[in-house]
Amino acid sequence: MMQLPKTGVPRDELFSRMRARKAEDADWRGGRTWSLIYPAGPEVDAILREANELYLHENALNPFRFPSLRQMETEVVAMTAGLLRAPEAADGAMTSGGTESILMAVKAARERARAERGVAAPELLAPSSAHPAFAKAATYLGLKHVQIPLRSDFRADVAAAARLINESTALVVGSAPNYPFGVVDPIPELAALAAERGISFHTDACLGGFLLPFYERLGADVPPFDFRVPGVTTISADVHKYGYCTKGASVIVHRDGEHLRRYQLFVHRDWPGGIYGSFSMAGARPAAPIAAAWAVMNYLGEEGYGHLAGRVRQTTEKLQAGIRSIPGLRVWGEPVMSVMAFGSEELDIMAVGDVMDDRGWCLDRQNGPDALHIMVSPEHAGVADAFLGDLSAAARNHGSSRGKAARYS
Ligand SMILES: Cc1ncc(COP(=O)(O)O)c(C=O)c1O
Incomplete structure (x- = not known):
């Protein structure tokens, strides 16, 4: 097994070794x-580089110590919510990526189902084309993962979803678009199935959140996917995909900001270190992705x-x-x-x-x-x-x- 070197490697040698290894990368x-x-x-790369360097060691775990991070995070969330046509009451948080946003959406839906409908054995209903992050979330968070089959056009089969939804369903999911085929699921129909039963609905716009709104402005025929669709309760959108940020930046938005605080927020008060409150899985959070997301969004406009x-x-x-x-x-x-x-x-x-x-x-x-x-x-x-x-x-x-x-x- 590789051991820590006895003495440090000189800078030039270090980087020449790294560059040699990197030659094998795509x-x-x-x-x-x-x-x-x-x-x-x-x-855009120059903007990202400078923003990353400006926030080399800061930690977004404590927004009171680094208020600029809180300000930038709030603004990134607000700008993203605006793109997704969220109502005034909406609120959200930044996470490290699509997977973490999805984990938080599933966690919030599970808490909501438990609190509002007494669901004890929650189920997650997602198209078989949905990103594996949903399967991961179901495994981590103890939900039964139920897959909606696809139709021949590779979109979720709404009739099958109607048969699979039940009183234990905590969250229904649709992708805009999905990763494997780039097609958008029938979000209005799936969200209606959920809304009729008081169930949460998540649009996974990790890929589309920063591109579909601009396609629409260019006159493209974009299927409905955002908060204009009744019944959509949360949306994930990745700044580190078509928001063009360096990795580590995603946003989850709740239609009802109260849900963010009631069902997504984790608070632990009984600790000698003081009150611990957090909106995502991570504890210490790198500041650079928040800064880079804010910078690139403002730079591009x-x-x-x-x-x-x-x-x-x-x-x-x-x-x-x-x-x-x-x-x-x-x-x-x-x-x-x-x-x-x-x-x-x-x-x-x-x-x-x-x-x-x-x-x-x-x-x-x-x-x-x-x-x-x-x-x-x-x-x-x-x-x-x-x-x-x-x-x-x-x-x-x-x-x-x-x-x-x-x-x-
Ligand atoms: C549709 C979709 N959802 C979620 C994710 C997960 O995002 P991440 O890799 O940032 O965790 C991806 C990643 O490609 C994706 O394409």
Whole structure:
């Protein structure tokens, strides 16, 4: 097992070793990586770098010691709530990412179901395409995880949801959009099923929260997903995805701010160290993601986000049309945003993926059905033609697959 070095490693050597190791990592700079990262260009990177550096050691656990963090967090939440069309009474909190926002949404729904309806054995009803964070939350928080099957268009089957919902359901979920196919679930219908029974409903807009509002402004046909939909009680939206922040920044918003304080907040008073209050899973919280989120949101503003959304939309349309025009390839479902999966009924799509790997493209694999997966960011505008050229060549000549399994993390 590796031991702590007896004496410190000099700075130059340290960084040269790190750079050597990093050479094996996916290089997001060239636009050849299609998920996990959301770079928005060197100007935005400079803002993020400076904000991260300004808040190197501060701790957001104690907002009274670092009031600037509380102020920025409040403003990030308010700006996000505004994008999601939340009413005045709404309130929310920042978390470290989509998964933590989802954990908190499930926790708040569980507490609400217990307090308002006496639910003792809570269930979580989520489409089978919902992010694994919901399965994780159900496991961590002791809920039964019930999956809603998908229809042939890869959206949640509302009739099946109606059969599966019951008096123990604590939370119903829909994605806007989901990760595997980029389609938006029938949120109004699912939220209505929940609302009729006094059940919480969560829209997972981790991916869409910072992009769909701008697609709508660009005139795109965006299915209803935000607080304008009756019955939606919470929404998660990740600043570290299409908000273009560095990692560690997500927002959860409650339609009713009282729910945040009553069901999400954890308070422990009986401790010699003093009162401990917290809105999320973490104890100590890094300040840099809050600062970076505030900085990038203010730097870009509506105009900047609108401009980047336009670029993402144009690139996505070009890629979709290009993929559809390659003989044998099919985009699964009708993705509404910038995320899609494509496969084939004739070609070995995993073998196509192998050829793309060999040509230096980092594409994720999926199964159910077999597919390659892409998530378009503003930096992909410059590589769309090269990607389509390589994909077309790979579809024509790909041999057989090396058998790489579908894997997300
Ligand atoms: C739809 C959706 N929800 C939730 C998450 C989880 O977010 P995170 O990876 O920030 O925890 C993701 C991540 O890609 C996602 O695509």
